[in-house]
Amino acid sequence: MDRVRAEGGDSGVAPSCPSPAHPSRDPHLTAELTARLAAIAVGDRQAFAEFYDQTSARVFGLATRIVRSRSLAEEITQEVYLQVWTSAAGQYDSSRASPLGWLMTLAHRRSVDRVRSEQSARDRNHVYGSSHLGQDHDTVTEQVEQRLDEQQVADCLDTLTATQREAIGLAYYSGRTYREVASHLDVALPTIKSRIRDGLIRLKTCLGVSSDVQ
Template sequence: MTAVAFLPGRSEPPGDLKAVMALVAAGDHEAFARLYDAVAGPVFGLVRRILRDEAQSEEVTQDVMLEVWRGAARYDPLRGEVLPWVMTIAHHRAVDRVRHCEAAADRDRTVAAGSRETPFDEAAEGAGTWMERQQVRHCLRRLTDLQRESVLLAFYQGLTHREVAERLSTPLGTVKTRMRDGLIRLRDCLGAGS
């Protein structure tokens, strides 16, 4: 199909649009040009009243006419006239565009609102983090010295079991056992505190 330039002022008397529509459904380009001339003006007028923006109205009108071309075979002449069928498509497309624009604006507002940081939220988060640290410190104090040192070296300094054993001059098996026992006690202590 070749594109037909949209000219909002162009219009012909409709004639027998049902016969024209049957030809369009069969893929007749000249029939589509006649149909376009007959309905593009009213379609643009309806879309323009809904969108209130000329550029978007022209774009939606072109979309409507493309949909009419592609969906011409769906038109049932027994169910009504061609122009109301086309205008229904136009109305739906225009309303969809309005909804799309509103949804995009809502998303932009949500993103803008979410990017603002509130001091209250930061304070609450900081207080929660401080309380968690205090609880961990309290639970660490309840471990034996070897358990506490092993856990701190492994989890806060990133040392392996072997490196912890070397650093503490303690057999590897003893370090592994103490770390396991220390982690169990930490889990129990932190679980009881929450």
């Protein structure tokens, strides 16, 4: 742990170190760690390095079990010891917990907070992706499909005769009635109806739409 452990000369995040079955109940270890925390509180870097060597494997192990990620556990271990060095050592109360028990509580809290933070970030990304990226994707898809449909319609319109295309254009794109189209083109109404009917049948056939035009 270069950032926190630099003064001790050891760059390993989780050095292997032998430990008794119940380290928090070992009076000798408790006395050593209590003395080192007191020294850390007044800025003793050597005491901090020794404290780190004696406890970091346990902190790293606990963090790994909770977050299930070695890289996250390494970050949490660094954060815990940075907290110990900068402020926590001076706040330690030996009447409330053993040094190791207190340290593991710090590690547990940070690990749980990290799990919650990571989950919240995933949830936010999911919500954002569903409400924004998904919406954008749907909008783009609709626009592409619409443009493809428009192109297909334009291509099929080119298969009509000029008179059919003109009559359909006036009726469906200009919003005119059949009578208004007949008047505009100066053609008999039955002729206009026939042109539009035949043109629509051809257009629907081109577009692959079942025709029910009578």
